[in-house]
């Protein structure tokens with residue numbers, strides 16, 4: 001399918017909604033609360049208003065500075081920070097959103113013409129690949145309602161025979177666009193597969209943009225298993241502050257590099273800082289200071305409360321959609337939690353146009369139509385599955 005511009009479709013849908021409030025705009029990966037406030041967390045907005053100029057206006061340190069780096073590692077690795085630090089070297093570079101971490105990984109760890117391993121159902125990694133002049137190498141994402149480990153392994157094997165260095169992208173939990181979350185066993189098998197290719201350099205790009213929206217009992221357990229990576233595997237975690245804090249336009253993000261080899265982590269830091277200086281220069285100071293503010297113990301507790309409220313709202317919407325879809329036999333990809341679900345359809349572009357003709361805006365993707373449950377209210381979700389089924393079948 002031709003590349004589509006999600007932000008452009010979302011803008012058009014927003015304009016339609018301004019003219020007609022009945023329009024359903026399920027296009028964009030931003031959380032809107034039930035009052036249609038973007039981000040849905042007043043505690044974050046209040047802090048932005050209260051931020052002193054000195055925490056907003058000066059140039060920041062390119063990598064975010066020591067407090068940011070330490071805070072970020074503690075935030076993402078959680079209770080496993082110490083044990084991971086004992087087994088792996090780790091460093092951080094601030095980036096403009098998770099996108100900055102992904103784009104930089106693609107550009108600094110590849111040569112033009114290389115292939116990058118991604119799932120067949122995916123977010124727009126193609127855009128980052130295009131810019132770095134990389135080709136897409138797909139594995140199948142699902143088999144019988146689960147992650148297709150055999151396809152992942154065999155495609156990785158093929159690619160490792162072609163290329164010395166291989167970038168492997170995994171987006172988890174709450175995979176965009178399906179909402180799938182890998183089981184711990186699937187995760188173990190992914191790590192074990194990466195560890196096999198000792199004659200290759202594997203760059204494992206772990207995009208956990210939706211980490212905080214996972215419904216897993218322990219959303220950090222998979223991170224703890226990174227301690228098992230072999231020396232030839234370099235991990236880059238792409239962190240998105242946009243999704244975590246609902247500050248999409250602020251461009252808060254970071255890359256965390258982890259490896260058993262110290263020089264590989266030092267090299268990661270140098271490469272990211274050089275890339276930053278030669279492109280976006282530095283991540284916004286406000287993004288860095290906002291993160292540092294909420295990383296403080298008391299502030300973090302208050303933030304997590306607000307985040308849990310947002311999560312509850314998204315879960316409610318997805319539960320309604322899932323139940324209604326299953327009741328009427330509207331087929332979706334396997335789904336656990338998060339911002340999106342995909343309604344399967346053989347002709348996504350055609351379905352997109354038909355839905356838009358009925359004032360329902362969603363995103364056409366290979367294999368289906370992505371519904372952003374994060375951005376529509378409970379009352380808009382209610383009955384939506386039946387409307388979609390009627391329109392596209």
Ligand SMILES: Cc1ncc(COP(=O)(O)O)c(C=O)c1O
Nearest residue numbers: 029097098099123176209240242
């Ligand atoms: C899977 C995934 N990764 C990363 C991002 C990057 O988000 P941002 O650059 O706004 O942090 C997004 C945004 O939609 C996403 O869906």
